[in-house]
Amino acid sequence: MALNPLSCDLFCRVIDNYGDIGVCWRLAQQLQGEYGWQVRLWIDEPVLLPQLATPNPDIEVCHWSTSFPEVTPAKIVIEAFACELPDNYLAAMAQQQDKPLWINLEYLCVEDWGPSFHCQPSPHPRQPLTKYFFVPGIQPGTGGLLCEQDLLERRANHTHTPRPALDVFLFCYDNPALPHLLTAWVNGPQPIHCRVAAGKPAAQIGEWLNMDFAPRMHFQRGMLSLEALPFVPQSDFDALLWQSDLNFVRGEDSFARAQWAALPMIWHIYPQAEDAHHTKLAAFQQHYSSGLDAAAANALTTFTGIWNGLITPTETNISAAWEELNCVLPALKTHAVGWQKQLLTLGNLAENLAIFHKNR
Ligand code: TRH
Numbered sequence: 001m002a003l004n005p006l007s008c009d010l011f012c013r014v015i016d017n018y019g020d021i022g023v024c025w026r027l028a029q030q031l032q033g034e035y036g037w038q039v040r041l042w043i044d045e046p047v048l049l050p051q052l053a054t055p056n057p058d059i060e061v062c063h064w065s066t067s068f069p070e071v072t073p074a075k076i077v078i079e080a081f082a083c084e085l086p087d088n089y090l091a092a093m094a095q096q097q098d099k100p101l102w103i104n105l106e107y108l109c110v111e112d113w114g115p116s117f118h119c120q121p122s123p124h125p126r127q128p129l130t131k132y133f134f135v136p137g138i139q140p141g142t143g144g145l146l147c148e149q150d151l152l153e154r155r156a157n158h159t160h161t162p163r164p165a166l167d168v169f170l171f172c173y174d175n176p177a178l179p180h181l182l183t184a185w186v187n188g189p190q191p192i193h194c195r196v197a198a199g200k201p202a203a204q205i206g207e208w209l210n211m212d213f214a215p216r217m218h219f220q221r222g223m224l225s226l227e228a229l230p231f232v233p234q235s236d237f238d239a240l241l242w243q244s245d246l247n248f249v250r251g252e253d254s255f256a257r258a259q260w261a262a263l264p265m266i267w268h269i270y271p272q273a274e275d276a277h278h279t280k281l282a283a284f285q286q287h288y289s290s291g292l293d294a295a296a297a298n299a300l301t302t303f304t305g306i307w308n309g310l311i312t313p314t315e316t317n318i319s320a321a322w323e324e325l326n327c328v329l330p331a332l333k334t335h336a337v338g339w340q341k342q343l344l345t346l347g348n349l350a351e352n353l354a355i356f357h358k359n360r
Contacts, residue, residue, distance in 0.1 A: 007074035008037045011064065013083040014045040019270070021048050022234060022253040024080050026146050027105070028059050030350040034149055037354075040074065052234045076357060078103045079131070094127040101357055102131045108138075108145070108252045110284040115141025119356065134356070136349050138259075138287060143353070144346035145256045151238070152344075155261065158242045165191035165225065166326075169244045170201050171254050172268040177306050177313035179208050184319035186222035190326070194224065195240065198231040246329060248307075262340040264332035266300075266307055266325075281308055292335050296328035 008031060012024040024041060031037040042064040043049065049061060068086035073093045077100045079085055085093075093100050109117070118135040136143050172178065182205070185192045196202050198215055205226060206213035213219070215230035232240065237254070241247050241261040249258040250268040258265040267284065269277045285304065289297040303321040305311045347355075 006035070006037045006076070008039045008076040008078065009074040009089075010039055010041050010078045010080065011083050011085060012041065012043045012080045013064070014043070014048060015081075017251065018048070018052060019251040019253050020081060021045070021052060023146065025049065025053050025234065026148075026253070027078075027080075027350060029056060030146065030148055030348075031353070032056070032058050034350060035354045037076070038074075051231060054233060054235070073100050076101045076103070078105050078134075078353075080105045081107055090124075090127060090129070094124075094129055099129060101360060102129055103134045103353065103356075104131050106133055106135045108136045108256065109142065110138055110280055110287060112139075112283065115139055118142050132356070134349075134353060136256075138284070138343060138346075140346060142346065143349050144351075145259065145343060145349060146253075147260055147343075147348035151260055152340075155238065155242055158239060160243060163193050165193040167243060167245045168192060168194045168248065169197070169240050169246075170194050170248045171197040172201050172248050172250050172307075173271070174200055174204055175268060175307065176309065177318055178204055180313050180315045180318040181322060182208055182224065183315055184322045185224040187319075188223050188322075190223060192224050193227065195227045195229050195243075197229055197240075202228050245333075259336075259343060260340060262336045264329050264336055266304055269308055278308075278310060281310070288339065291338065293331055295324075296331040296335065299324040299328045300332065 010024055010028055012020055014020050021043060024043070028039045028041045032039045040060045040062055042062050044064045046061055046063050055061070068088055070088060070092070073089060073096060077085070077093060079102070082104055093102065104122075106117075114135050114137040117133055118137070118141060120133050122131045122133065124131065134143050136145055138145070185194070196205050196213070202213050202215070209219060213226070213228045215228050217228045219226040229240065238257055238261065241258055241263065244263055247258045247261060247263055247265040248268065249255045249265055251270045255267050267281070269281045271277055281304070285301050289300065292300070299321070303325045306313045306318055306321050311317065
């Protein structure tokens with residue numbers, strides 16, 4: 001059967017957590033829904049998908065098993081996060097008269113090398129094929145961030161339900177700073193309502209509470225009220241962020257969504273070998289702090305440093321850092337709106353991919 005001219009095979013290997021599949025699913029949906037691409041998503045762990053998303057009949061999800069079937073390659077082949085295409089698929093790509101556009105979708109890059117790497121060709125050493133690097137980023141000259149066409153409109157129409165407390169959403173990895181922060185919140189002067197994401201954050205809070213902190217449970221201690229959230233479908237994830245005064249996010253996808261939410265945020269970066277993530281974090285802080293007043297930039301940098309273990313967390317330093325951060329939340333809120341506007345000028349990842357394909 002002849003494939004549609006805009007057929008796309010998107011390959012995804014799940015390393016851990018939900019980030020890899022989360023990004024690929026968003027991209028697949030957007031390429032199909034907004035650009036009419038006929039997307040086939042090849043994933044090595046498809047069992048994770050139903051937790052994240054309701055099936056989309058217009059996206060074919062295929063199990064990427066060890067023995068890969070002989071299939072006709074699509075016109076556009078996206079290899080997410082250098083996941084390495086199956087040998088027989090690569091050979092089939094090389095045999096096509098009209099060679100597919102082969103994209104390696106990189107992890108989000110916030111470092112200065114992003115723009116110079118973006119769209120660079122990499123010829124295959126043995127096959128008559130060229131792979132292009134596509135680099136999501138926050139700087140001009142990168143591929144931008146994933147953002148659906150209607151996201152900002154949905155965000156604007158969201159009805160915010162104010163609480164008589166500072167509303168915080170918590171999504172992080174296991175974090176030695178968290179128990180100290182919880183103690184600071186318990187003993188602080190201000191009521192705080194913390195909505196805790198399912199998974200690692202709820203488990204760590206359960207340890208702190210010394211009980212199973214199961215979805216929908218509430219717990220009050222001092223000035224802190226804790227609420228355990230169920231795992232929500234990805235399509236409902238943004239609304240969790242929009243409801244907040246402050247978002248704690250992690251990894252890649254929730255981090256990007258928090259930037260589109262245009263609210264104060266703290267990033268728990270995905271830890272990498274030999275602390276490579278420290279450089280990445282510093283690069284982001286430098287970009288993000290541009291235009292922020294010094295007090296707000298310092299408070300954000302100090303808190304983020306402790307949160308990510310660049311500074312060893314203690315009860316004393318986290319409580320002081322929290323106090324300073326809390327004072328600058330209004331400035332961070334204003335700044336987040338400007339940052340979102342700046343990101344918009346980059347276009348969005350799916351759109352930039354479609355343009356790259358068109359101009360090729
Ligand atoms: O899950 P993560 O830690 O993913 C990470 C990062 O992508 C990292 O860069 C990568 O190297 C590593 O995986 C392998 O965090 P992230 O990127 O924020 O992805 C979480 C996804 O889960 C995001 O799409 C939102 C989604 N989610 C829901 O849909 N519902 C929920 O209730 C929660 C808590 C998350």
